[in-house]
Amino acid sequence: MAEAITDVQRGFEAALPELVAALGPEHVLTDFFHRAIRTTNASPMGLHLWEKLLPDVVVRPGSTAEVAEVVRIANRHKVPIVARGGGAGLADGATPLKRGIVVDIKRMHAVLEIDEENQTVTVQPGINMQELNKILRPLNLWYPDDPASYPVNAVGGRIGSGGWSLLGAGYGHVPDLVLSMEVVLPTGDVIRVGNGGARKIHKSSTGYRLKDLFLGHQGTLGICTEATLDLAPRPEAELPIFFATESYADSHRIIGALGRSGLRTIAGIFMFDQHKVEFLRRDDEAWIPLPSWVKSAAATILYGTRAEVEAARDVVFEIGGSLGGKYMGTEICEGDWASRHDRYHLAYHGRANGQIKLMSWSCEDAAINYSALPKVTREWHRIAADLVAKHPEHFDDWGMFTYTNGPFRAWGDYLTEIDIGVNELEMTEEIWRDWVQAKVDIARISVRAGGSVSAAHGGQREGEVDVSCYEELAEGQFDLMKSIKRMLDPNNIMNPGKYNLDEAYPGGES
Amino acid sequence: MSPQLSLKPFYTQRVEGTTIPDPIVKDCYAVFACRHKFCREVCPVYQDDRDEAHTSYGFHSSLLAVSKGMGTVGDLRESITNCLECGACELRCPNTLFAGDFYGSSTTTVDLVRKVRRDLVAEEIGFERYEEIVSYIDRFLGYFTGPEEELTRWAEGLEIPRSGESILFVDYFNAFETTDVPRKAARILQAAGADFGILARPGATLGELLDISLETFVEHARHNVAQLEAAGAKRVIMINPHDYTYFTRDYTAHLGELPFEVVYITDVLAELLEEGKLPFTGETARGLLGKVSYHDPCTLNKICGINASPRKLVASLPGVDFVDVSPVAQWSYCCGKGNASFKKLHPDKSYKIGAKRLQAAADIGAQQLVVACPHCQDQLTDVSSRAGVPVSPVHILTLVAQAMGLDA
Incomplete structure (x- = not known):
């Protein structure tokens, strides 16, 4: 293993002057901070792991020709290469596992x-x-x-x-x-x-x-x-409609009925479970004053012409009202919909025990069929509860969302996610291992429920990756992935270590 | 917005070498923890160079990486210069948006950047091209020790007393580089029947000092407050929004509550307009050419939240064809000069950011871009002469004075 590392280092040393010649020194960055800030993505990593993941260099190409030249240099010298966009992924896709070159593509924005x-x-x-x-x-x-x-x-x-x-x-x-x-x-x-x-x-x-x-x-x-x-x-009209409900079961029924309603103006349906409502009651000014009977919420977003949306609104109100939903009012509907891009990224959160703790947001997602959602929700919370009970200063259960998952349809399967607060600043390797195991357990429940490990982020992070490759993709898919990987990437330079694809190469078997 | 929120007492603890004090580690982590980098996308510097090292995420995360032993503060001596100190990232940060007041945890990138620059100077490392800033400061501090009459030469012939309950505060930049701004302010106030005076010897209000020497900044702050008190000031009218931020945020943080009210000239004029004391004459104000838009100075809009009164004044100009861009949309705009040192550190980037701002005005059909800040006026005039964008910057006081039929 030590020899392999030496090979990579030797390759990098040979590649570096060629990268400088290809891009110019101003776009080949070796300072520690350039590498450090481009190692992370938006999911918790455990700061104790940060330095181990630093790439050797960051390059900032400005054209397809420059990207191709960087890749040729990396391939020639067998140096790992990882592309990086906004760095906001939730599955470590842009985090290099084996050092090498990070290709920051943000200069290419025309x-x-x-x-x-x-x-x-x-x-x-x-x-x-x-x-x-x-x-x-x-x-x-x-x-x-x-x-x-x-x-x-x-x-x-x-x-x-x-x-x-x-x-x-x-x-x-x-x-x-x-x-x-x-x-x-x-x-x-x-x-x-x-x-x-x-x-x-x-x-x-x-x-x-x-x-x-x-x-x-x-x-x-x-x-x-x-x-x-x-x-x-651009749609003429946008209308978010939120219903408060007394139970998860009521919200589940509402989202199912909305999905089956046949309304083509529905662009998304989603629901908040009880833990999520409790979390928002602690942290979100709009949700704090909600009466105590509100345990869950079901919502939809309508887009279309004004006439379509107005007609659909009446149908949505009929469905929501008939199944126990109480309309939450324009302010919370519009405000919550407007804040959908920002809510989870603040580090300060109130906790159920009254503490204010600096925690980062981990979002474990899966694709789950409608009928399996209640069971998965229960089992995921059980895993989270065990984790929080064992490490109360390091984790918090911030509840679950569920959203429509199928393209161009509002029925069938859903993206469901459990949001867990992670105290990265005080993370240790031992606690991190428990976290990884919790992720394994969460992923396994998804697969056993007939779902997929990830609907949105990717299934290759530490923890879920083995479940993805050996359980979900077990019926020949993972073997075919390895064949394709080996065929396209003979030297295993593209983001090596991800999806256990090192197994496609001699010496890489797990 | 509470001014005190933005200055954190633990920023007095030095960062140097590989040492980042624990409260600053947590402060940096609070931005790193998000990692969604909304701050990046709203940053005018990032929009030019597309380098996330030069963003709030980049600065905070770099310091956090120092605390984890990956490098030293001195390694940041170039990257830390790439900040306009405009405050857009602070506003766009979820910590500020959602939990700022709630948990007292607003993100304070501008103060952090200034602090790191000062600490690098104190460590005798300095930051890239900081000698430029030092020589600029020396030139301006020379005014303070120079002949007193020079400081008020801009007011010649206006017969303004050197005391009063209302004091028009005129800093060195206005007094020596943009004398038309204080002269117009004075003429307008006189025409509106307002009683006011000026200081015979104001102290320096250089934001550049916040990058180099907090002690000198505070020394001059004390001088200014003492002079204003001695002059009988109950209300101090600012005509440079940078000064407005120093008085309302930095002075209060370092000296406590001020013994007078601090107001910005556009708020004063909007009040006078409301009272019918600004007699705009004629159907079309002289000086107006085609469509007019308004540029929010970063200091007023992003740092102090003053954006209504300038719009009110522009919209009230007789015959104006006003095309507005909302203050929130303008979070990502800057004239390019920055809050203090940026143009001197990065003239090329400064020019490109300014040209982009003018082009944004041209894209909505504006032929004139109204500014309410002498620095924006100075910068955009310089940029427009080089960029060939058919948009003329004009100071709001120029238009108001012309609408009132006042000569300069």
Whole structure:
């Protein structure tokens, strides 16, 4: 093992002057802070692990040609290479596990073409959705990818993680919204993948569906350098409707009925469980005054023409009211919907015991069928309760959300997440091990319930990765992943260590 | 917004070498813990260089990494210069937005950046190009020790007393570099029938001192407060919004509650307008050319939350065609000069940020961009002459004076 590290170091030392020659010294950064701030993503890591994960260098290419040259240098010298967009992922996709080169793509943020007639936009991967939508707004167009980290995600990172959108039930998720893209393969070759070979076509029967390989690969197969995205007309009306309920069961019934209502204006349905309402009662000014009978909430967001939304509103009120939901009022509906991008990122939280503790937000997500949601919710909270009981100063259960998961439909399966506060500042390796085990247990419950380890973030973090590879992807999929990885990345340079794909190479068996 | 929230007492503890005091570690972690980097996207510097090291997330996380033994504070001597001190990141931080008042935990990047710069100077490492700042400070401090009549030469012929219950505070930048601003302020107030005086020898109010020497800054703060008290001031009218932030935030933090009220000129004029004491004459104010937009100075809008009165004044100008951009949308704008040192440290970035601001005004069809800050006026005038963007910056006092038929 020590020899392998030496090989990587030797490769890096040879690669460094070539990187400087390719990009110029100002875009090849070796200072500790440049590397340190680009090691992390948005999920807790345990600060005791930080330094071990530092890359050797950060590079900031400005074009596809520069990315390709960086990748060729890395491949030639067998140096690990990890692409980084906004750094707001929740599954460590952009965190290098084996040092090497971090490719920060944020200088590449140009809008290359807006096709108003066919409603597409072609962008470089470093642009974020908020920047893009500012440009599209005067044209009455909209890129409707809306994750919680909407203002900060880079389009390239969304592609690499196969992103999920709060509005997916109405407008599709990232895999649906990307029509085609340019990808630099691990060898430095540049290809374009789409629906067939076309750039702006939504459905094709030509060839394999190779585009999907590069959506959610977590940087293990290539680096996206350009993407053509589907745009929607800006909706005339937006209406969030929240119902307070007396129980999880009531909210569960409401979201199921809304999903089956047939309303095409529904862009998303979601619910808050009892732990989530309790958490918000401690921390969120809008939720603090809620009466004590409120134990849960069910909500939907409607988009469409004014006439459609007004008609749908009446149906939603009828469904919610008939199943025990009480409308929560315009202020909380609009306010909560407006704050959906910000809520979890503050570090100061009130706890049930009255403490105010600095904690970071961990979001463990899964895709779960409607019928299995109550059981998964119960079992996840049990795991969280055990963890909090064992380490009360290090973890907190911040409750669960559930959102529609299918693209262009509001029924069937849901993204559900348990939010856990993690005290990173005082983390130890021993406590971290318990945390990792809790993540294993959470992931295992998802798979045993017939679900998928992750709907949105990726299933390759420490803890869930073994469940992903050996339990969820057990029926030949993981073996095929390894074959594909080896074929595209003969030297295992692209984000090595992720998804246990080192097993695809000699000496990498676990 | 409570001014006291932004200055944390534990910032008096030095960061140096590999030592970051524990309260500062926690303060830095509170920003790092988010890692969503909303601060990054609203930062005008990041929008230019796309380097997240030069953001609130970058500064706080770099110091946190120092505390974990990954480097030294001295390694930050270049990156720490890449801050406009505009305050946008503080406003956009979830800690400020959601828990600032709730838990007293607002993010205070501007103060942190200044503190790190000062600590680097104290450690005799300094920060990149800090000699430029030192020589600028020396030049301005020279005014303080120079002949008294020079400090008020801008007021020649206006017959303003050197005392009064209302004092128009005129700093060295206004007195020597943008003399039209205090002259117009004085003429407008006189025409509106307001009684006011000026100080015979004001002290320095250089924000650059906050990057180099807090002691000198506070020494001049004491001088100013004493002079204003001696002059009988009950109300001090500011015409430089940077001074307004120093008086309302830094002076109160270091000297306690001030013995007088501090107000900004646009608030005073909006009040006079309301009372019918600003006689705008004619159907169209002289000086207005086509569509007009308003640029929020960072200090007024992002740091002090004053954004209504300038809009009220602009909208009241006879015949004005006003196209507004909301103060929140302007969090990500800056004229490029920054709150103190930035332009002197990064003239190229400063120019590009300013040109981008002018272009944003051009994009909404504005031909004139109204400013309410002498630094924005100075910077945008400089940028517009080089950038070829067809937008003219104009100071709000110029338009008000013209609307009242006053000559300079």
